Amino acid sequence: MPALDYPPPLQRMIAQIRALPGLGPRSAERLVLWLMQDGGRIEPLVDGLRDLSARVHSCDQCGFFIQRGDECVLCHSSKRNHQLICVVEQAADVLRLERSGAFTGVYHVLGGKLSPLDNITPEDLRIQPLMERVEAQKVEEVILAVGSDVEGEATASYLSDLLRAQGVAASRLAQGMPAGGGLDHVDELTLYQALQGRRRM
Amino acid sequence: MPALDYPPPLQRMIAQIRALPGLGPRSAERLVLWLMQDGGRIEPLVDGLRDLSARVHSCDQCGFFIQRGDECVLCHSSKRNHQLICVVEQAADVLRLERSGAFTGVYHVLGGKLSPLDNITPEDLRIQPLMERVEAQKVEEVILAVGSDVEGEATASYLSDLLRAQGVAASRLAQGMPAGGGLDHVDELTLYQALQGRRRM
Structure with a gap:
């Protein structure tokens, strides 16, 4: 049996x-x-x-989700600064940043991060459309809000080189202590970065 | 916005x-x-x-899954003892018992266990079909392989009363130490039941 x-x-x-x-x-x-x-x-x-x-489906421009037939509320908002683009890895990151309420520019979803080990090269990400947008929208600054892991750092560094060549300012999210956490809750690297980036009161 | x-x-x-x-x-x-x-x-x-x-879909008789058009391999097997029924809560339990290789009778899936708090009464379970099967198949023993939590115990007790009234033997899985585990890995109740059910070597 x-x-x-x-x-x-x-x-x-x-x-x-x-x-x-x-x-x-x-x-x-x-x-x-x-x-x-x-x-x-x-x-x-x-x-x-x-x-x-x-x-x-995804907005052709920013990559965030839209309902078929609707316009992208982000890309078509007149209240947003279209000269300031925030680059994120995934569509879900857009919501996270929106919830913080600290950003009034527009977004660009990359669809991942550079990772040679996983065979993810610049051609697999929405980098070419980003560069075209930067030129077409006369963008002044691109905030690289990708993760701070090795692949995220590599992606940010690759993009900032491209942007510098086009004469566009690139910036990175601040690194440091998370809100509401004591020194006992962060690792050494975070503490090192928090010290390096300390601000005068 | x-x-x-x-x-x-x-x-x-x-x-x-x-x-x-x-x-x-x-x-x-x-x-x-x-x-x-x-x-x-x-x-x-x-x-x-x-x-x-x-x-x-589910076999009308035992309640285990069958592919449409096929016969139930359990209920239609001539190598199995149809006078011995093992009652389980869910279809997945059938596979678990089969993998143990210790059972050669047939199964009956209840579809849950009695739980007054969740409004699960005898009518919600496949108890009536079980009693009809017991009579039709001239069943000699019913093994109540339901869980040993409060609801499982209540279900087993309810079924054993019904079976006793029909003159059919009911039994329960042994309770005791799990295989390969030391005394430090079991709770007090399990240890108590393992002591109560100790066997002469």
Whole structure:
């Protein structure tokens, strides 16, 4: 008697769910079995996914999400400074910066960061469109709000070289102590950077 | 300027993913943003879900999954003892017991356990079909392999009363030390039950 297993379509679905970010083999199995209960749990999910796929896409200019048929609220806002572009890795970063309330320029989603180990080269990111925008919009400053890990630093350095060649100012987010944290909560590198970037009171 | 957020279909999808078991708000957001990358990640998932929904259903008798058109390999096996039924909470428990290789009878998936706090009463579980099966198959023993939490104990006790009234033997999985674990890895209740159930060597 061969070892019992789930029917093939169920096994395939577990494998597919496992391939999604943040889901391990056990949670994928639990999720699929949950979907199979009661009979009516798959259809709403399929409908939602179809709706998402049909109605949401990325703004050609900034890369943030827009609903099909709508204008990008960021790129078409007259209240925003279109001479100031903030470059971020992912669309989700746009929301994070917006929530801070500290930025009134426009955004440019790169779609990742340079990573030779993962075969991500400048051609894989939205760098060419950024340079075209910088020229077309007469941009004065580009804030490189990419991560401060090795790939983020490499991306920022690559972009600042390109921007300098076009005579555009590039800046980087300040590095230092996170809000509300004591010295015991930060690593040595953060402390080093906080000291280097100290400000007179 | 109203606070920026994702377009409504994207917000709805995040809410829908959050409602799945094992996914919090952050992982739901990350998953949906991942699906939105590259354009081609939603379709395979939709196809897989549709395939699952169309091709897999539960065996009317035991409750384990079968592919549409196939016979249940468990209920239709001539190598299995149909006078011995093992009652489990979920279909996934069938596989766990099968992998142990210690059981050659047939299964019966309850679909949950009694839980008055969650409004789960005997009518919500596959108890009536179990009693009909017990009578039709001339079952000699029913192993109640439900969990050993409060609801599992209540369910086992409820079922054993019903079975006793029909003159059928009911049994419960042994409780004790898990394989390969020392005394420092088990709680007091497990140790108490392991002592109570000790066996002569």
